[in-house]
Amino acid sequence: MNIEIIEIPKREDYRGNLAIIENDTIPFDINRVYYLFDVPSTSHRGGHAHKNLKQLLIAVSGSFDVVLKTPKETKKITLNKPDKGLLxxxxxxxxxxxxxxxxxxxxxxxxxxxxxxxxxxxxxxLDYNKK
Structure with a gap:
């Protein structure tokens, strides 16, 4: 499955941590940024695939599970660290x-x-992947 966990560089000191995403942090140019918040624990988001788009998901606060599927496999990844992103x-x-x-x-x-x-x-x- 074409996913990976990306380590987001961070600076740590007594005042707190600073996560930094620059040109070389992720393997694509960022053309859109959005965030999900106040999502009820029983809600499901996503429920789609993209033909061309790549995404980096980061749990900047709290945690959530990401269920990923291809026609041949399913993986569940928990995101709960703001210095790790799921590509x-x-x-x-x-x-x-x-x-x-x-x-x-x-x-x-x-x-x-x-x-x-x-x-x-x-x-x-599934039909799209039969092509």
């Missing part, structure tokens, strides 16, 4: 669940929003 390449189904109270999911994306890039139905995702 998800294109054509991977993702679902976010199990949000802790006060959690914030920061998303850095390689592309601006384009509805044409989304696959929102899992059966369509």
């Amino acid at each position: 998800i390449h294109e054509n991977i189904w993702r679902e976010l669940e199990n949000f802790s109270s006060g959690s914030v999911c920061l998303v850095l994306a390689s592309e601006v929003f384009s509805e044409e890039d989304y696959i929102r139905d899992y059966a369509d995702f």
